[in-house]
Amino acid sequence: MTVNLNFDPIRLPPECQALRAEARAFLAEEIATGTFDPHRPGDGDSHDRAFSRRVGARGWIGMTWPRPYGGHERSHLERYVVTEEFRAANAPDHFHFVADRQSGPILLKYAPEHVKKDILPRICRGELCFAIGMSEPGSGSDLFAAKAKASKVDGGWRINGSKIWTTSAHVADYMLALFRTSPPSKENRRHGLTQFLVDMKSPGIAVNPIYQMTGQRGFNEVVFVDAFVPDDYVMGEIDGAWKQATSELAYERSGPERFLETFYVLVGLIRALGPQPDLRGAEGLGRLVAQLHTLRRMSVSVAGMLQAGKEPVVEGSIVKDLGTLWEQKLPGRVRELAAFLEPEIINRAPLADQLAFATMIAPKLTIQGGTTEILRGIIARGLGLR
């Protein structure tokens, strides 16, 4: 049998390189005015409403969406360029990024017209932050074991239960979340979940912080007690959310954010090694560069397939699997390669603080948004083994 893994070499068209120059100029300006520090780890994880509004004003949120909804009808490759420039620069894009990457596309596909008209343009202006409600205290990777419930009432649904590890819930305006609307059927344990758009300002929603081991407030527990969701905030088929899950995966999984989360330590290493590294430093650095280059070319290739209207689910999962493992191991490799440098050189780079931070966040990289094990299950299914 033949397996068709497609990673055609994509050459970014000229408009992408022009856009790249614009994005770099914009980011340089933001750095100059003190919005963020490209070398300070953690800046890239922060929510900055004002920054997101300025990004929106440049037309860089909802880039691929239709104009009637505030989008800009640009290509996936153009969106790719902006995303990678922001990630490589450590820009604080978390306020708008999830909405741009995955919530907006779900709304585009499943929301009623008046909801799209209401919400999508505000996402594009950088005014809205989205959270994703999937994991619960008793279920994580096993998405379809979710228990939080939605019960039908007049004009909508009452939701009860908890979501957990919810990134950005404390600043989010909306959440796209799965709730159980029926028990699973005998034939299909995935049956019975429905996707809802939840206005986080609704009464009956409590957001409790969960501090991460880095000291950051990255995620939350969200408790729903008789919170109301109107009928027109049901996304797609009732009880059929599982059918909607797969096609968004390629968007979520294959982007540059899946291998650039610890990129700053590589830049720090290059600075610390200086212009004439010894053989060990040069060889170690060269391998990391080759691995990064390969991941990027894979990711660009998936963006090209998305642009061509394909749904490269297996390829996207492979990019996330390889990419997150790489960015997770990167701090350890950099630490080894910097081991024999003078402490003052490392401090000047400023590599020590970067390494400390990257080492702490590394474990989450292969967990969030689909664990390594889940991804490999998806890949194995794509290979025909399941």
Place this chain on the structure above:
Amino acid sequence: MAGESQHLVADAAARIFADLAEPSAINRAENGGWKEPLWRALGDAGLTLAWVPEALGGSGASLADGFAVLGVAGRFALAVPLAETLAAGWLLACAGLEAPLTPMTLAPVRPRDRVAADADGKLSGRAGGVPFAQDCRHIAVLADGGERPVIALVEIKDCRLSEGRNLAGDAMNVVTFDRAKPLRSAPVPGGFGRSHLLLMGSTIRSVATAGALEAILALSLAYARQRVAFERPIGKFQAVQQNLARLAGEVAAALAAAGSAADAIAQAAAFDEAVFLEAASAKIRVAEAAAEGAAIAHQVFGAIGFTREHMLHRFTLRMLSWRDDFGSESYWAAELGRHVARRGADEFWPLVAAR
């Protein structure tokens, strides 16, 4: 980017390989009698001199077409000097030299080896690890000349060869030139040097290795579905599925890196910095994938895959050998690391994002 032309020429090559170089049949062959008809068919199809312009005696195919053929050759673990003949033809054409209709190899394939041309144009020096030298009639050589490098075509019989084999049992010789007189030679155009030859050769190996990895993924999947243990096909076990998913990841990385490097060379007007990044990165990452992928495939196959009788070694041992040709991954990693360090931290991302 695989276009219509690449599909046509790759299909033509695949038909020839399937008929005359099917790996399990070759693995059973008692002798090398299969080589002659295979080589004749490849020559008749114009594949051996694909990278030689028609004016110089070749078939004038594009670089992209040639790379497509080499990817297919990798999928068959091809054990004749097709890649070497293509590369030799390309090298000769770089100096405007005609190519003979014989199996060719080329030198140097190791970064430290040097061959020098004297004032009379005679060549002296040693080149190690030359693939298939004893099976070829001619060798294309890049030699240091007085002012500019020289490309020369030399008859193998005018060189001294040491006996040698690579891990897969393919001939691999140390070729010694002792005032060897070339059949023809010419100075190369300005700027062309050893690194160009090594980058081109590396990409040829990267593309073939990616093809071989595709083949071992397909073989491993078929075996995992068919082999039963503990009353289930082994492919039903999560541990095996995870390994095969990792193998698919290595195959994907190799395909992407090699394909991108080949495309960069096929499109580039010159061997510029972008080609260096692409071709060096591909050689490094594909070699890593070869090591990782070979280990996983052997783990899936267990003892049967470790036998001479099974064809798996035709792929795995060849891939592992190819890592050493035209600069190992360690060599290129050091070169790439030095280059990146020289450019400096602030110029790193612009280099990565150039294409």
